[in-house]
Amino acid sequence: MLRRTLLLGLGRGPLGRGLGTHRGGSILDRDGKMSEIKKKIRSILPGGDWNPLYDTSYLPPESSDVVIVGGGVLGLSVAYWLKKLEKPRGAIRVLVVERDHTYSRASTVLSVGGIRQQFSVPENVQLSLFSIDFLRNINEYLAVADDPPLDIQFNPSGYLLLASEKGAAIMENNVKVQRQEGAKVCLMSPEQLRNKFPWINTEGVALASYGMEHEGWFDPWCLLQGLRRKVQSMGVLFCRGEVTRFVSSSNLMKTASGEEVNLKRIHEVHVKIDQSLEYQPVECAIVINAAGAWSGQVAELAGIGKGPPGTLQGTKLPVELRKRYVYLWHCPQGPGLETPFVIDPSGTYFRREGLGHNYLGGCSPTEEEEPDPGNLEVDHDFFQDRVWPPLAQRVPAFETLKVRSAWAGYYDYNTFDQNGVPLLLGREGPGAQHHLSLAGRAGRLQAVRPRPTESVGGRDPRTDGPG
Numbered sequence: 001m002l003r004r005t006l007l008l009g010l011g012r013g014p015l016g017r018g019l020g021t022h023r024g025g026s027i028l029d030r031d032g033k034m035s036e037i038k039k040k041i042r043s044i045l046p047g048g049d050w051n052p053l054y055d056t057s058y059l060p061p062e063s064s065d066v067v068i069v070g071g072g073v074l075g076l077s078v079a080y081w082l083k084k085l086e087k088p089r090g091a092i093r094v095l096v097v098e099r100d101h102t103y104s105r106a107s108t109v110l111s112v113g114g115i116r117q118q119f120s121v122p123e124n125v126q127l128s129l130f131s132i133d134f135l136r137n138i139n140e141y142l143a144v145a146d147d148p149p150l151d152i153q154f155n156p157s158g159y160l161l162l163a164s165e166k167g168a169a170i171m172e173n174n175v176k177v178q179r180q181e182g183a184k185v186c187l188m189s190p191e192q193l194r195n196k197f198p199w200i201n202t203e204g205v206a207l208a209s210y211g212m213e214h215e216g217w218f219d220p221w222c223l224l225q226g227l228r229r230k231v232q233s234m235g236v237l238f239c240r241g242e243v244t245r246f247v248s249s250s251n252l253m254k255t256a257s258g259e260e261v262n263l264k265r266i267h268e269v270h271v272k273i274d275q276s277l278e279y280q281p282v283e284c285a286i287v288i289n290a291a292g293a294w295s296g297q298v299a300e301l302a303g304i305g306k307g308p309p310g311t312l313q314g315t316k317l318p319v320e321l322r323k324r325y326v327y328l329w330h331c332p333q334g335p336g337l338e339t340p341f342v343i344d345p346s347g348t349y350f351r352r353e354g355l356g357h358n359y360l361g362g363c364s365p366t367e368e369e370e371p372d373p374g375n376l377e378v379d380h381d382f383f384q385d386r387v388w389p390p391l392a393q394r395v396p397a398f399e400t401l402k403v404r405s406a407w408a409g410y411y412d413y414n415t416f417d418q419n420g421v422p423l424l425l426g427r428e429g430p431g432a433q434h435h436l437s438l439a440g441r442a443g444r445l446q447a448v449r450p451r452p453t454e455s456v457g458g459r460d461p462r463t464d465g466p467g
């Protein structure tokens, strides 16, 4: 529809496309100043067709091999690796569709930027070991010629997970898994803990695990911007808009054994253009669902979860948005530079923020306390009632803290087993297994048992929050 309007009403080419939908363009039209400004720019610019007034970069192309829904850290990472591994160079056209270029609600920029190796599932430890190498050598991956080197403010520091008597055995087991996978983690008794971190009250702590390397935190906004700059330099296209619909086609196929299978695939994505009621169809071969906390909703657009109960199509992608608060406080008497990223058996966590005795942290609510995710307002009573008491119990110096600011973000919460989910959309049938497709994974959900939850400090089952 939009494409038709553009082609018929305004003529072909970038000029028509730019003026047809861009609000800035129409304002200039109304004032009748367009040709004047155009002339001025032409006289200033040293030749060539480029003209900043006709920027059409916000419009998606009419087709792309891969469409990535969501331009957060995951969407951009997928774009990066697709381009990095493509052969020959330029073989794959990749489009990232992001509806909010300010990232005002994206989890990536509202997170606390922690990276740990201390998980209970080997795959997560491996993912994290790979990621830490990426972060520590960020300019080997994300450098862009003629641009200054990227600084993601990486702060190396171990995570310190504390376990109660009840969680100690789980913690020991987890550490065994982590060491088998190559992570350097040590177990500490309460006495060792007191010797190393004298500001900790070890009451109720039976065991602790401490990451000796490859853990810490960084600035997620810098990482996001660095990834964006890099993938743009690699030829990835960006579009400001919202994916609102998938168009699929079905083919009846026969397997080698003669069984008839309906092979359904997405061949078109509808992108609603920012600040417009119109959409642009984009033909594609593959769709990646990187919509974070909204990926359950995006999966539903593809029909996942909408079929009859008990069938593949009737199985929802179990990802929901959960609202989480982060509080930033100041405490001159608080622990110093050696403060690790502490996670208490109660689920309360904190880490140092900068060098001026500032800290940030929070706690996941219980299932009954889950706040309404309808907005991102902060509940300050939650700090008073649920975060501060365990904090001050664990670090007595925090009795005197003063909260300076706070924010809320959406956590991408997998209600099934709290682990990551493969991101590809749009294939069913025999090919699905080869593609780790979302539909395939969701289809197996009923058959498989949840993987162990990523319990923190032996605490089960709430594990969301930092890292």
Ligand SMILES: Cc1cc2nc3c(=O)[nH]c(=O)nc-3n(C[C@H](O)[C@H](O)[C@H](O)COP(=O)(O)OP(=O)(O)OC[C@H]3O[C@@H](n4cnc5c(N)ncnc54)[C@H](O)[C@@H]3O)c2cc1C
Residues within 6 Å of the ligand: 069, 070, 071, 072, 073, 074, 075, 097, 098, 099, 100, 103, 105, 106, 107, 108, 109, 110, 111, 112, 113, 114, 115, 241, 242, 243, 244, 290, 291, 292, 293, 294, 298, 324, 325, 326, 408, 409, 410, 411, 412, 465, 466, 467
């Ligand atoms: C308070 C908090 C603290 C956290 N701390 C940590 C931590 O310390 N360490 C850690 O590893 N993780 C942490 N996390 C989790 C981590 O932030 C997320 O898992 C991660 O950022 C998810 O990245 P993403 O790219 O999938 O999602 P996002 O960053 O949310 O990006 C998804 C994007 O998709 C876009 N989108 C959605 N639907 C559409 C659509 N239909 N069309 C177009 N665009 C769409 C959204 O606008 C959004 O920008 C934390 C999360 C929170 C909330």
